[in-house]
Amino acid sequence: MRIGIGIVVAALCAAVGCGGESEPGRPQQTTRVSEPEVGTRQIGILAPAEAADTAFTYDTAAAPPGAELELEVVEADGMTTVRLSTELLQPNRGYAVHAHTEPCGRNGADAGPHFQHEVDPAATPDRPSVDPAYANPRNEIWLDLTTDGQGNGSAETTVPFVFDDRVPSSIVLHEQPTTATEHGRAGSAGARLACFTAPFR
Numbered sequence: 253m254r255i256g257i258g259i260v261v262a263a264l265c266a267a268v269g270c271g272g273e274s275e276p277g278r279p280q281q282t283t284r285v286s287e288p289e290v291g292t293r294q295i296g297i298l299a300p301a302e303a304a305d306t307a308f309t310y311d312t313a314a315a316p317p318g319a320e321l322e323l324e325v326v327e328a329d330g331m332t333t334v335r336l337s338t339e340l341l342q343p344n345r346g347y348a349v350h351a352h353t354e355p356c357g358r359n360g361a362d363a364g365p366h367f368q369h370e371v372d373p374a375a376t377p378d379r380p381s382v383d384p385a386y387a388n389p390r391n392e393i394w395l396d397l398t399t400d401g402q403g404n405g406s407a408e409t410t411v412p413f414v415f416d417d418r419v420p421s422s423i424v425l426h427e428q429p430t431t432a433t434e435h436g437r438a439g440s441a442g443a444r445l446a447c448f449t450a451p452f453r
């Protein structure tokens with residue numbers, strides 16, 4: 253009797269195709285040849301801080317309202333690649349840019365410190381990490397860029413980690429053209445000119 257039922261099931265499967273252990277109504281699994289990619293792509297248009305929703309400028313001369321920021325994040329094979337492209341910022345100017353931990357707000361400080369994969373144990377809310385062992389472009393996400401004559405620019409970085417439950421919440425553009433790397437100042441880049449709330453996942 254058991255054998256008989258087995259043959260009937262086998263025949264049905266041959267006719268309609270049974271999906272191994274898949275449950276009814278669920279798409280069947282396909283074989284993956286590498287880790288799945290996880291990614292986001294977000295666009296923000298700068299607006300004056302008092303009127304902004306997601307993309308804030310705190311200095312309308314250095315980071316003009318209407319400037320566009322596009323952020324792309326791709327996690328794959330244990331690494332994360334982040335691309336930032338900008339349009340209509342100040343022409344021929346450098347901007348130091350980083351991923352920060354908190355969403356943007358009315359004040360530049362609202363975005364919190366730099367996102368760090370391994371958090372500097374010496375850092376406090378009042379004294380951000382300035383230790384190059386932690387404040388560096390492999391443990392943080394730095395996207396320093398220089399604009400062309402039209403104010404367009406781009407930057408890309410690949411860091412040797414993917415995110416766990418902690419992810420960056422924003423991208424901040426700073427006054428200095430590049431990010432400091434020396435001990436005691438590592439990660440410093442001057443005033444916050446603009447901020448784009450862009451959850452990385």
Ligand SMILES: [Cu+2]
Pocket residue numbers: 349350351352366424426441
């Ligand atoms: Cu920053």
